[in-house]
Amino acid sequence: MDPEERKLLDDARRGDAGAFRRLVEKNQRRAYAVALGMVHDPDDARDICQEAFLKVHKSLHTFEGEAQFFTWLYRIVMNLSIDHLRKRRGDKIEFDEALPGEELEDDSGIAPRRTGFDPQRALSDKELRGQIHGALAALSAPHRAVLIMREVEGLSYQEMADQAGCSIGTIMSRLFHARKKMQKMLLTYRDQTEPA
């Protein structure tokens, strides 16, 4: 943990609300990106992140600093997001097992075709962003989770397996299929909006 973060944590633990505010401001965007990627709805993502930070604040005294602060926060955000999705879909989400129905697709590899979208546009173009969010939302929750863990958070396979409570093989399989599906959806969108 970097020294600045450690100092903020120590001060926050002593009741310094300003120090906790700085921790929130340093980490809120990443936390929100994760939650939004998982639950799709901006208001729900905001609620989840608020609840996550409040849980963190209540449990500051239990955090020993053995991991990065964001790793701790990230786990809480992910768990709250999964809980939220379970409530929304009536507890039908399985995160531990492979998804036989979804994995039995055509066995072609990652599509060797780029969409051609300028990634910089994804930052600012609301419509493109909306399409990407929509494609993410169309993925199953486990697929969405691995994609966010890898593409947004850059977790290793082992870290993702630890987070999801499954094997590295399952993570790799889910990631492969999640990427394939995302590519397919984005290419379809590209073909519909920018015909050759």
Place this chain on the structure above:
Amino acid sequence: MRGSAVRQGRSVRWSMMIAVGAGLLAGGVARADNHLATCSVRMIDALHEPGGVDPRITVLRPYLEQPPFTAWKSFRLVEEKTFTIAHETTEKFTLPNGSQASLTFVEHMLRPDGKHRLRLRLEIEKRAQKVLDTTFVLDEGGVVLQAGQKHGKGLLVLGFSCAIPNG
């Protein structure tokens, strides 16, 4: 004699009035129970979309544009109710999110500087269960806000203020 009896009667009445007046003043606060309170409840939606503060609730802008409301970017007046309640009576009304609220005029007081103070009780019920019960003392002209109930995509903010008309 009649004349002296009348003088005595008047004297007794004045004595009683002085005694009552002295008693009222002795406590430092006059308690008068025959006042009516005119109260307004502003029911406001706080939303994350930009939009600013509804011009009809400009009076609340200073509070809505600072913490703890900074996460919300627009404030829209959904409904405003104004009612007059007598001492120890209750006005019931429905909130935009379906909860039932009631405001009771518990007590009226006068501050030493002559300003009116009201003791009020706010109760909110959600699906027949009481979720909030608070008693507060509010100076005339003062505002109390209750916030945090969900309403649609936003947050419900209730603004209460009361006055003693002709007080």
Place this chain on the structure above:
Amino acid sequence: MGNQHDETLQRYFDGELAPEERARFEAELTADDRERLAALDEMHALVAGALEGAAADVDLWGAIEGQVRAASLPAPGATSIKSAARRGRDRARGRRLFGTGAGLVLAAAATLLLFMYPRHPNHPTNGCDIESLEVAGAVATVIQVADEPHPGDGDTTIIWTEEDK
């Protein structure tokens, strides 16, 4: 998953190959492989960009400040109006929350702190004083906001309730 080559390609892209395996794979990359890697890179940028773009303006502090401050060091003069141990998440239907006759009884208690900032202790307040506050199924915080342009001359009170999830 796809074939063995696809698996290795993905592991290569994600930096999961051991150094020797990585060097071997790199030496044998085909044009098709490079195109697939470029497609993966593009998708990574699009997904990360879309989520980071949506998060750019997020500001969570305002919504949680009240509760964080309430749970942090209390201000001088803070008074606990009602403090009760949580008796469990009482969502049982039909269970009466209020006793009869003797006042109010709440099954799901809340912890709250009242912040009183007596900037001018001898000056009468021109705002609101909370005398009692009970909630059920939520946490309540009482926040006093300085009235401008006369801060301290009478603060406005906000009763903030956060529903239990």
